[in-house]
Structures are given as structure tokens and as C-alpha cells.
Amino acid sequence: MRNKFRGTHYLAMKDFTAEEIRYLVELAADLKRKWTMREPHEYLKGKTYGMIFEKKSTRTRNSFHAAATALGAQSIYLRPDEMQLSRGEPIKDTARIIDRYFDGLYIRTFGQEIVEEFAKYMKNPVINALTALEHPCQGLADLLTIKEKMGDWKGVKVCYAGDVYNVCHSLMIGSAMVGMDIYVAAPKAYKPAPEILECAQKHAAANGSRVIVTEDFDEALRNADVVYGNTWHSMGENEEQKEKRIHDFMPYQINAQAMAKARKNAIFMHCLPGYRGEDMTDEVIEGAQSVVWDQGENRMHTVKAVLVATSL
Template sequence: MIADQLESLGMKGRDFLGLADYTPDEIRKLIDLGIELKNLNKAGKAYRPLEGKTLGMIFEKSSTRTRVSFEVGMYQLGGHALFLSRNDLQIGRGEIISDTAGVLSRYLDGIMIRTFAHQIILDLAEHSSVPVINALTDYSHPCQALADYMTVLEHKGKLAGLKIAFIGDGNNMAHSLMIGGAKLGLHVAIASPDGYLPDAGVQQDTRAIAAETGGSLLVTEDAREAIADADIVYTDVWASMGFEEEQKIREKAFANYQVNEELAKLAKPDYVFLHCLPAHRGEEVSAGVIDSKHSIIFDEAENRLHAQKAIMAALM
């Protein structure tokens, strides 16, 4: 049945660079596929559509969840994952990305990359003849957002019409939640201090998408306004990877943006709390929120595995 589902998706050979490239129906089908693959795994039933296939995993940014979930995911799907740090590749010594893409395409069935500049992944995809998966850039984090909305669906039973409030840096995570939420018909609220608001172009794209799906976008500097009556509350670290030297500056800028018990009272009584992790308790979120009954962060982290399995199975 899943084999027929994969065939009907028609995604084989495509890249997964951002949720903007996929229709609302395609995103929902990937989420549903992730849930099916998760259920098979929980039932102890093997499903290995990627037998004999290899995924190259390029890491210019380190990670716990991304590496483990992709590596385990490929194993569960019957394939093999190959870890490649920047020091393992000639791009670390100046090889142009088009040459790297051309060579790796002759060896691999798919390429996953976790990097800094978004242009790197665009160039890689342009010159690669195998699917390229965005495992994070400074601009977007679509794999995480797909897992997030999969988790919300499992807990809330629906997506369209829900309100998600993201409190903190208008970063790559905010961007993917905005685009994904709009595609799926959610009402997205972002609260960030001046100077840390989401990219203006992403805001424009999100509003255009939401106008067609029944969703909406609110961008504000007021955390209380954003979180009011939210079904989902989300935050991320104040200083993402690559911005550690700004930690003290950001601590001052985000001092009024901690998701704590007092702020969370403004959300709906049955709100769920999400965080892409790693988390800094006492900074962007209080222990009383992240360790409360509302928190579903470990379900969310687990779903990185299954959502990414859906992506790899569909594309490869």
C-alpha cells in the first residue's frame, strides 16, 4: 500500500529545499506518509524501499538530531548513510560546489546538506543529478518544520485553523514554520524584537500563501499579542549556530521574550509547547514550561526521524 502511495506522490527525483516548493496537498501527504512509516516501525514491521541506496550527508554545521535521525532513517528504509564533514570534502579546500555536486551525483542516490548560506544548497541542487535535501541553512529548516506539523497533527487531530505562536528570533526556524503553517492553513503569529524580525520576503510570501489557504500571518514585537489564544507555542534559542559571539547582545534584546509560565497563561489552556532543540532552560524558555504537561518536545524530536524517512522515501 505504501509503495502505491509513494508512486502516487510523484516526487521521485525532486529536491527538498524548502516547503515553498511543495503544494499544501504534497506537504500533507508527506506528513501522512511519515505517520504511516512511524506506525509500521512501532509495529515492528520492516519496510525497506531504499535497499541498496546511499545518502551522502554533508555537515558544515554540527548536529545531534539531524545526523542521528537521517542515519537511522536510512538504515530503517534499507539504505546506507555516509557522514561527510567539511573536513572530509574538497569543498573545505576550495573545490567549487558544482564540481562536488557532479562527482557526488555519480556515487550517491541522494545528498543531504546542513550548512550556513542558503545559496550553497541552491548551487548544490542546481548541479546535482540526484535529490538534494535541506537539513538546515541560515535561511530555512524545512525538515524540522515538517516534523513539527506532523507532531501537532498527532496531538491535535487537525492543522488548518489552529494558531501557532513563535516567540523569539525571526530565524530559519521561524521562516519554515511561517511558510509551512500558511501552506497548511494555520494562523501563524511571530513575536520578535526590532532588528530580529523574520525576512521581509518570507513575510510577503507567507501572506500570499495564507490568502489562498485560509491561514494568516501576524508579525509583532509584542510577545503577549502573539501568544494570545495560541494552540501551539514555539520557541528557539536566542543565538543560533554561527551567532554565538552575539550571545550577550541577544540576551539583552530578547529579555522580554522568554516563554515562561506567566506568558503561557495567555495561550489556550490545552496548548502544546514545541522547541526544535537544543534548549537553554532559563533563557528562551523556563523549565516550568518545557518540562510541563504541555511540552511535546520529545515526540517532536522523534518525528524528525519519521518525517525525514517520508522525504527520503518519496524523493529517492
């Protein structure tokens, strides 16, 4: 299997070229085909990976565990509250020891600087399982799902409505890399990080596509091939912050009326968890246009691709 990534950390989509991201999606599609056909693909037999999750997780943690197992590897969950990190041990000390025990580390944490520091002190691959800045494994799953459903990326318009941080950031960059137009619809006070917007717009300019941030939900929905939702509030926010976000984002709810403004054959995507009656309605997520369960499955296949690419 041809490889471009051996020994590379996977911390953010912005760190890679469009060609490299396309390669990872192609690899994920091949691994998915093998999994579907029940063809052996235990490329990582004998390897062991550590997982550190400082935030709750359903899809990210379990997709990694399932992916590693399917590839013949083991994954071990390292509880943050049981590690010396929780007592103030420097990341660089923890990282250098983990590097001796494991063949790689999958980490969900808060600041991007944390995964970057782990990567600085580890030779084995560090994979970002979500930070405030990016969710690069989700970004790959999104690209794979759109390619499967649309047949191609070129000319596809994505309408994104929801929290404008990590998932949105990775989707913006990934969309621009493969030539899709992406419209991010959000209230005026909620904007993507400037460095992410700049990166996405550079890729868009190189690929003849557009990255638009707008308050106009109707503009974003018009002729959209993909309508993508995300939760409006994040883990750790207090009740007052949560209520404010629900109030601010309610005009951007993805419901039947919103879907009717997109193309007739548009698909509905959501990184999950989704909150029915808030960011989307039950009618939409359970409807014929919803592909969220296929999208969720693709998390496993794209994580496989990252593991194989960085480890072999």
C-alpha cells in the same frame, strides 16, 4: 506507494505547493505507524546517501542516519574539513562526483545558494538539512506533531517566539499552507526575510488563515494552541552578539506565566537545543504541556518521508 516527488530536490518549503507538503506529512505519519507496529518498510534497501554538515548537529544528523537505516539504506558522513571543498574545489565539481557515488545528499550549511548549487549539478536528490533561509525538514516534523496533538490544523493558532530565521521561516510557510494562524513575536529589530513573509501571506490568503509579525508577546500568546520556542542565538556568533540577543529577547521567554496566557490545553514545542533560563524555563520544557520529545522523534519520520518520496 504513490509518489509525486521522484527525482525532486527538497531545498525549501516555499518551493512546494500546500498539497505536496500535506502529502509528505501524510506519508510521514504512515511510515511512523509502520515503525511503531514494527512493520517492515525497507523501501530504500541497497541505496547509499552522503551527509555533509558544516554546522554541529544532534537531531538533524542522527535523525537522518536513523531514518536511512530504518529504510534499509546506508548513510555516510563526509567531513567538510577532509574534502577538497575545504581547499577551494568548486561545488559543481564536488557535486557531480558525489552524484556518481551516492543516491542522494543531505547537507547542512550556511547559505541557501550552496544547497541550490549542489542541486543544480546533481540528478539525485539533495535535501536541505538547514541553511540560514530554511529548515524544511524541521517544518515537516512540526506540522506532523501539531496534527497528532491537535487532531487537525484548521483553526489552530501558533505563537512563535525566538530567532526569526530558518526554523521560523519554514514554520511560517508550513502553517499558512495548512490553514493555521501563526503569530511571530519578536523585538522590532528582528524580522523574518521579506520574501518568506510574502510567500507565507500568499498561502494564508488562499487558506483563510493569518500570518502576523508582532512585538506584542501577549497578543501572540492570547488563545494560542501552540507555543513554540527557539534559541535566541546561533552557532558562530561571538559573545557580544550572544549577550545582545539574550538581552533583546528576554521579554519573550517562554515560562509558566507565558504559558498561562495561552489556551489551557496549549502545547509547548521547541526545535531544540533549548537553553533553560533563556528562551524557555525548565518548568515549561519538563512540564505536562511539553511535546518536545515527540516533536524530536518526528524528525526521523518526516526525513523518512522525504527520502522515500524523492528516491522511489
